Amino acid sequence: MGCVALVMSTAPAFADFPCDELWAERNAVYADAGYCFKTTKAIKAFGNAGCKYDEMADVPLSPRDRKKVAEIQAQERANRCPR
Template sequence: MGTVRHCVLVAALAASPAMVAPSAALAQAPDPAYMSCGELWHARNKIYARNGYCFKSARAIAVFGEGCFPPYGQLGGWEKDRVDELQMWEARKGC
């Protein structure tokens, strides 16, 4: 019985998006060249939201909430690179 529960828990954790390695998450990310302005905005701000950014615009608060927490939107590594890429495409598309 304990083995079955363990297997179910392991399977659930393996399927959890929070458990995906950063490189795997980035590999699964859509190509920004084919994203709309709205999709670019959402993808960029989703990264900030999971890093505790304190949103100020009504639109962002409506989508992601008012909750902020450390590191308060400070990004590093692949997340910073992805946000930079998304912002470049937003500018290129005139978003």
């Protein structure tokens, strides 16, 4: 039997994502949690059917989702993505 080597990457999880993909990944987390989007772009992408939270601060995210959002936001800053 052969052996399989596991290689751990030290690169950030979202380092290769362009700004539009980072935006979509971050907002998908909020959409899944019930955020009611306000911008036309986000409403077109995710809709607001079944949304429950008008304020982002009120959206209940798990620690894992909060970490994912923070990592994405850090990469958006590093990429100088528009806000």
